[in-house]
Amino acid sequence: MLTDNIRKALNDQLQAEFNSAYLYLSMSAYFDDQGLEGMANWMTVQFEEEQSHALKLFRYIIERGGRPELQAIEQPQRDWDSPVAAFEASLDHERMISGRINDLADLAVKEKDHATHNMLQWFISEQVEEEANVESIVSQMKMVGDAGPGLFMIDREMKGRTFVNEAAGA
Numbered sequence: 001m002l003t004d005n006i007r008k009a010l011n012d013q014l015q016a017e018f019n020s021a022y023l024y025l026s027m028s029a030y031f032d033d034q035g036l037e038g039m040a041n042w043m044t045v046q047f048e049e050e051q052s053h054a055l056k057l058f059r060y061i062i063e064r065g066g067r068p069e070l071q072a073i074e075q076p077q078r079d080w081d082s083p084v085a086a087f088e089a090s091l092d093h094e095r096m097i098s099g100r101i102n103d104l105a106d107l108a109v110k111e112k113d114h115a116t117h118n119m120l121q122w123f124i125s126e127q128v129e130e131e132a133n134v135e136s137i138v139s140q141m142k143m144v145g146d147a148g149p150g151l152f153m154i155d156r157e158m159k160g161r162t163f164v165n166e167a168a169g170a
């Protein structure tokens, strides 16, 4: 049984994960429009990852006897000044999400909800990985600049990213 505070916080995080998914799908459309298919693919995979995070929370709320409440999803930003600016925005976004997950873990401790605290450990590790991945892309892109052969090489590498549902069953 979830306390009201935890239930509300988990539902808010469920919405935040869908907002993340929508943001990355919008970034995918932006990169596709820029002719950067690898980056568009990377963002589509990110969209799928965020949906899997939302689904993990959705299932957890049900498992604990709650009912997920689907809140409205924000309209995402449509354009960025440059490819690197889009990845920098993604990094800022992930740092914000990490802060939210940490607050949620603090709340679980405060409410003595050890099961939720335990479930959140997966998200805490996932955030470390997400921030590190985007940080490394941003620094590579800064090294090669916002156009030219270096950028196209990074783009080509990103075509290989595929979705693996790590959130399922973890």
Ligand code: OFO
Pocket (backbone or CB within 6 Å): 017, 020, 049, 050, 053, 093, 094, 097, 127, 130
């Ligand atoms: Fe769900 O990890 Fe990104 O936002």
